[in-house]
Amino acid sequence: MGTEVLLDVVDGVATVVLNRPEARNGLNLAMCLALREVFEQLDSAADVRVVLLRASGPAFCAGADLKERTGRDASWVRRRRQASFAAYEAIERCSKPVVALVHGAVVGSGGEIAMSCDFVVASTDTTFRFPEPHWGTVGATQRLQRVIGRQRAKELLFTNRAMTAAEAHRVGLVARLTEPGELDAAGAGVAAEIAKAPPLSVALTKQAVDLGAETDLDRGIRIEMAAIERNLADGGWQRGVADFNGSVKAAERDREG
Structure with a gap:
């Protein structure tokens, strides 16, 4: 990489950073390959509980780096798209x-990266744009419509207009909004909350939601039910019950005190 x-990786939280700030984190072939490598590594990392994906510089990702296509033939472009x-x-x-964790400009491929995550936390200064047809290409036609609906996706793709963070939050592309300058702190807070849950139950929940969306x-x-059976066989659920009972007793003591 x-x-x-x-x-x-610190205390079970992996932070992945898009790091081409000089190119506004434009997605090139090297970044495609690196993202695939690092996430395949994280998939089996026993010491990782949650992953935060953010970017360096003033933009999350300004889309595909079209400069690398200069002088290339259709075969190369096809392989490059497959890599993305x-x-x-x-x-x-x-x-x-x-x-x-997104901020600034989120364009084309940047939106695809964000939508590939489980959910998006955005700074209020974020804008989303999907200009693929206006760049003479095709992209964002599948994930975008599944997130915001077919008609909204078409409107964004056909017009190339910028969508504000507030609108993205309203239509479901963004799960949470935060003020500029507070994005990293918000991400750390979200990661800490997720990390409190038993890793297997979180992994099974993610898998059940994703598979259930397809049927x-x-x-x-x-x-x-299959996920529940696997979770019961592991035995980790008993810790959750004990933690819940402990929190109830603590709340009762606070009320009595």
């Missing part, structure tokens, strides 16, 4: 909860 993507799809998939399939309710319930 080169310098395009940085990785740091593999990177998104590696993020999406990571068994750990992955939270995107009907009846099959989704069967997926959840």
Whole structure:
């Protein structure tokens, strides 16, 4: 892994950083390969409880780096696009909860990266734009519509307009908003809350939600039951019950005191 993507793990929290600030973190082939490598590594990392994905510099990601396509043929561009799809998939399939912390410009491929995460925390100065058709290409046609709906996705893709963080929050692309300058602290708080839960129950919950989204309710319930059985077999659920009972008793003592 080169310098395009940085990785740091502290107390069970992995921080992945898009690190091409001089190019506004434009997604190039090297970054695609690095993202795939680091998320495949994190998927099986026993010491990691949660992953935060953020970016250095004033923009989260200004989209695909079109400069690297100069002088390339269609075959190269096709392989490059396949590399980006593999990177998104590696993020999406990571068994750990992955939270995107976005700020500034989130354009094209930057939006794909963010939507590949489990949810997005955004600074209020963030803007989202999906200009692929206006750049003479095709992209963001699948994840975007699944997140915000078909008509909204078409409107953004066809017009190339910028969507504010407030609108993105309203339509479900962003889960939480934070003030500029407070994004890292907000991310640390989210990571700390996630890390409190038993790792297996969180992993099984993520898997059940993702698999359930691909089927009907009846099959989704069967997926959840299978996850429950696996969780019961592990025995870690007993800690959750003990923690809950402990918190109830502490609350009762506080009321009596």
